[in-house]
Structures are given as structure tokens and as C-alpha cells.
Amino acid sequence: MPIKVENLSFVYNEGTPYATVALNNVTFEIQDEEFVGIIGHTGSGKSTLIQHLNGLLKPTSGKIYINGVDITDKKVSLKDIRKEVGLVFQYPEYQLFEETIFKDIAFGPTNLGLSEEEIEKRVYEAMDIVGISRELADKSPFEVSGGQKRRIAIAGILAMKPRILILDEPTAGLDPKGREEILNKIKEIHDKYKMITILVSHSMEDIARFADKIIVMNKGRIEIIGTPREVFREAEKLEKMGLGVPQITSLARELQKKGVTIPEDILTIEEAKEYIIRYLRGTKNV
Amino acid sequence: MEHIITTQNLSFEYHAEEQTRHLVLKDINLQFEKGQFIGIIGHNGSGKSTLAKHFNALLLPTEGKVHVKGMDTQDTNHLWDIRQTAGLVFQNPDNQIVATIVEEDVAFGPENLGIPPDEIRERVEYALKAVGMWEYKDYPPHMLSGGQKQRVAIAGIIAMKPECIILDEPTAMLDPIGRKEVISTIKKLNKEDGITVILITHFMEEVVDADRVIVMDNGKVVLDGTPKEVFKEVALLKKIGLSVPQVTELAYQLKREGFDVPLDILTVEEMVEFLCR
């Protein structure tokens, strides 16, 4: 289900004194099975962009093709789009409302008009995927821990079996352990179900670890787009936007300046370790 | 050294339902020195927020004592003096701003203390300038960014002229820019105005320059020392679900490979200096 966005622009409150351009001529493509990271500040347009991808917002101008179908066309039913494109909002646990965890996860599939057996099958499947024990199915979603609530909310989207999964800052407000758990889960789901995954995040470290492609947004435009290595090579540009690079990448850059043999586009601690060990062995041998 | 807050054998029990009892804090003994910048870290549910609420008498110990500037928090006669001495800033900036205009919100605390109007005005100006929000004094809070709202909340505490500010995960809901704004504001208040700061967080980077870092797990203090002393316990920190800065992790891994790397490396500069000296 490739995604193609062409010259997408969006203006909030068009025609009023409060009009603000949220997206300005955005063009990009996402291929099947890609894991894409979107990074940018609050107000850079990233939330506006993802809301366009499942039809919650209609572009002021431009086209969005999902699997070749132009979803900005009025004839395309929103239900069909939302079935294919699952969007998990920031702090998704605040949308929970049902009496039981089972019923809450079933809300999406029920809205799709599926049969009861199918709904039940999907709900339990989704609970398994996010790691919520089936025994909790009849418990209230308000009685479990914060991290569990968030996973239940994500299960509510997964149960709709989207072929594109978009997550808006899924780790916001969690502690390091909770962040790690959620991120690994997302990676696992992506690898297992081969769906396009779009992860919106503030954390360079998180995105660097998982993304095949990174889109850097700034003031409603795409500033940089490319593989993590390509993007982090533009460290100065990122710093100018106030985004910065992972600490390990800036270490590599500093070391390179000092003449150490290490590429400037290091992404992980493991990579850095290899080069530094080689460097340390080299200097010691001399 | 003068102690601003002390706890003696502090334990706190929380009753969820009739039978179940959670021991949230277990026998905590801490002394906080005046003028220091102290970081308290721990994962969610480690008891760090509960501890914070004991520092200004929002919660009272089940066992043991908490003293703020020598005042026992269980002594109701001192309640308002304690809350004025040790101000608390919370996680969600939206849910601690009371008034519809920035300057009126900052005035809220002093108004509660019964300060004369002219002095409130002076304090509000001083507090808003201290957090760099003076030019926003006439703004309604909902027009501000998360970081700006949190600075207004801090100004609201500053206007009460506290000796100590306790911040309970003030950056958890902010984006990186907001986080930077808030942290540099707190650091400035500590350095320039000499206010004791107790910062509760789960972002390790925020406490790298602290005078002291306390690590909590399961209601207990598990580590207590300078950042260098604390962060070199990489294995223990990881075990209790906390992370360390990437370069510290790198140093730890290099050490395990048999290299003689100091474990108290916290910043890129320190690592570069060590490798290229």
C-alpha cells in the first residue's frame, strides 16, 4: 500500500484573520514495508500531515494517493481509508471509554461492521500483539497501569487491521523502561506484519534506531528527507532547527574532527564501539 | 551546612482498598542542603512523586518525620509557612494555572498569602522576569506553548519567595525546546537566585550537572551521590529500568571489552578528551 503525497498544502482557519499555513507544498513517497520516522518541533506541521493521511483533514490543495487511490477525492469513503490507515494519537489512553478492555478494543472493528466472531478473534489477537493478557479482557481499562492503558489504546487500532500504522509520539510521558517497551513492540509489529509504519517522534535516538527513512519537518515544509545516515550528516542544519542529532552521532563527528577514523554518520552505540575499539587498538599498537 | 529539608525514617502507606496496603516509601532518610541543585530519578511508580508531595505537606508521613526549614510537616500551625518555603511545580502545566491571564496567575500565590497589592505587583514583575516571561504578562495561558506555560507555573511559585522549589517531572509532557527552556530556567534560578532546586525527572540528561543525584526504586533510595558517582553504576541503573547517557553507555561497554575507560564519562566532550588525549 504505497503512499504518495503530492504538493500538499493546508491552511488552518482559511479566510479568517487567524489563517495559518500548516503545510506548505509537501511532496514525498513511502514504499511498502517501510518504517518511516517523522521528526520536527511542535508546530512544524507533522501532526497536521499525519491527520491528512487518514482523511481527518482535507488538504487545501494537493493530492494524497494511497495504493494508487486519491483519498482527497470526494467519492472515496472515509471508512475505507480509516480501515487501511490506522492512526494512534498522542496520549491515546485518553480516548478509552468502555466498561471493559475487550469492549474498548472492539470499538474500531465494530464500527467497521464486522461479524461478532471476527471481532472477537481480532480483539484477542490485538491483545496478544501488544502484550495484554487475555485474562484482563473483562477488566475496566481505567484500572490498569498507564503503560498498559497505552498498549490497550494501540490494540484498539491494530484490531482494525490497518495496512498502514501511524503513531504520533507513542512514547510521550513514559519513563525510559516504558519507552523502550513500546518502541520494541512497534518494531516487532512492523517486522511481523510488514505494514508501513510511520513514527512521529521528538527523539532522534529513537528514530535513528528503527527508521528506514526520516522526514524532517520545519515550518510546514519538508526540510530533509532520506535514510537516517543521510539525514544525520546534516547535523548543522538540524541544530539550526533546534533538533540536534543523537549524542552518539555528535560524538562520532567530534572524534572525526580530531582525526579518528570513524564515519560521521554513526547511528548506534554498537557501531561507534567498533570504530573506537579499532582506534584504541591502533593507537596502542603504535 | 544548613539543611532546608530533612526526612527521618520516612515511610508512607497508601490504602487502595480496605485490605490492600502499598508501602510506597520505605524508611527514607535524606538531608537536603540549602542552595543545592538536587536531581531525583526513578521510573514511574518508584515513589519519587509521593516523596515530593511530602516536602510541602500535601502528604504526611505514615511513620517518621519530615522537616522543612526546621518545621515539622505534621504541625498544622506551620502548614502555610511550609508551603510558602517549599513550592511545588507539577507535571501538567495546564492543570496548575488557575487564572485566565498570565500575570494574574502569578499573583495567585502571593494573594493567598495576603501580601499587600503593591508588593504583589513587584513580586509578579520580578518572578515573570526571572523566568523570561515578562513580555507575555497579558497573555491568556491557552495561547502559550507547553514550555512557556510551565515557566509561568514556576513564576507562580517564585512570586511566593520560596527558599526551595520542588519540580515533579516538569518536562515530561514537553517537546525538546520546551524542555530546554524549563531546565535552563531552573538552573538559572538555582545559580543566580540561590534557590534550592529539587528536580524529579526520568530524563538523565537533565541532572548531569546537578550537585547531587538520588536514585529511587521501589520506595527506597538505591543510589545517592554526585552525578559521576551515580551514573557509573550503569548495570544497576539499567536493572531498575533507567537509562544512562549514550556516551556513558559506550564507556561502560568499552570497559567490558577490557579497555581502561573511566565510567564517569557523562558528556561528548569528556569522551573526546579521554579518547584523544
Place this chain on the structure above:
Amino acid sequence: MFRNITIGQYIPGDSVVHKLDPRIKIIITFIFIVAIFFINKLSGYIFAVLYLYLVIAISKTPFSYILKGLRPVIIILLLTVSLNMFFTPGGTVLYTLGPLKVTTSGLRLAVFMGLRLIFLIIGTSLLTLTTSPISLTDGIEHILKPFSRIGVPAHELAMMMTIALRFIPTLIEETEKIMKAQMARGADFESGNIVKRAKGLVPLLVPLFISAFRRADELAVAMESRCYRGGQNRTRMKQLKIQPRDYEALAVTLIMVLLIVWNRVWTW
């Protein structure tokens, strides 16, 4: 995006009318309303019209906003006028429509009631159009303060109003967010009959209430830790002070009242 909405219908401005002490404005509005009901001859409305014209001109309030204020009450207005017209006995019958009779006294009463209602709405609209909700709250608190001795919770009422004003934009934003989140789960807030639509609101209202309660809880703790203990011993940074312009406004209003009284008692 609802973020830019203004609460109430306040139009910011810096005219004398805007700058008047809110207490005085509330009192003046009250006097004006009483005076309106005191008028018993059509000629008496000349003074009320002149007075309103003066206020509108000085405050530079766009006339369209004043008309907008009348729109929501148009049904009540029509109802009042027709009830009075058709069901007032007495006087000569002018017109008969089945069982309904329009009499001279009925017509007279209908016109008066209609005019009173219109003037009442314009008068109060002018108050809210030229006074920010915050200073209105301040004004109400100060006016009610003397009554707190007899149990009127002046401070508490004002505090509640302030908090409501503070959280309206936050909750509106939150509503929008939850609505979108549920729409992403296939929720439909737009189609179906009333029952279906009302049921469809559950996924919106439950999270909204939970969030409002959570916010209220956290706010209460935050207020307490900022030494809030009700209205006792509390001071205010902003002090309301009566200025010469307030006396002038009051004097102009009283002149209008005197003219209306003179009109009722001594003229034709």
C-alpha cells in the same frame, strides 16, 4: 481549530466605555434595565435610544454585533409579542382572526413588551461586548462582597467563574482531539437519527468527563500547594478604583433616568 475563539462576545477596545470600572458598568446596566421597564409612553423610548446610541458611538461597537446578540432570542421575542397581542383583553377590537382578537390594549402591550425585550438585550450585550469576562468576574465579586456576611459566597462564585473561563479553551481543544481520535477508530458523529447520534456521543463524553475530573483533581492539589485557603485573608493584586470617568458615566445615566421619569409623570 477552536484555539482562537474568544469566550463570551467581548470585543477588545480602549474606549472610555471599555475602561469603565466593571462594578459601575454592572450597576449602570442594572439601572438602565429598570428604567426601560419604567417607560410607559412611546416617546419615552427616545431617551433610551439616544442613550444607547451614545454608548455604541463612544465604544465604537460595530452595529452588526449588536444585531447578532438579538438573533438567538428572536423566537422568544416573537412569542412574547404575539402572546401579548392576542391574549390581552380590553380596548376596542381592531382585527379578528378566528378565536383570536387583536385589541388596542393588546397591541399596545405587545409593542411595549417587544421594545423592552429588545432594549434589555441590547443593554446587556453592550455590557458583555465591552467588558472582558475577567473584569466582569471581578466586578461581580466586588459587588457581591458586602453580601458575603449574609452568606452569599462572593469569592467562591468568582473563583468558579475564573476557573471555568480558564478551562473552556482547554476543554474545547481536548474535545476536538478526542473526537478525531475516535473518528480514526471509525466513530461517526455526523450521520444517523437522534438516538444513534446521542449514543455516538458516549465515546466522546466519557473520556472528556474523565479528563475534566482528572484536571479538577490536579488543579485542586496545585491550588492547595500554592497556599489557597478560600477567600479569607486573601488580597488582590488588581485593585478596582473609581475614576472621575466612572462618576461621569453614572451622571449621564442618571440624566437619562430623570428624563424618563419626567416623561412618565409630566408629559402627555
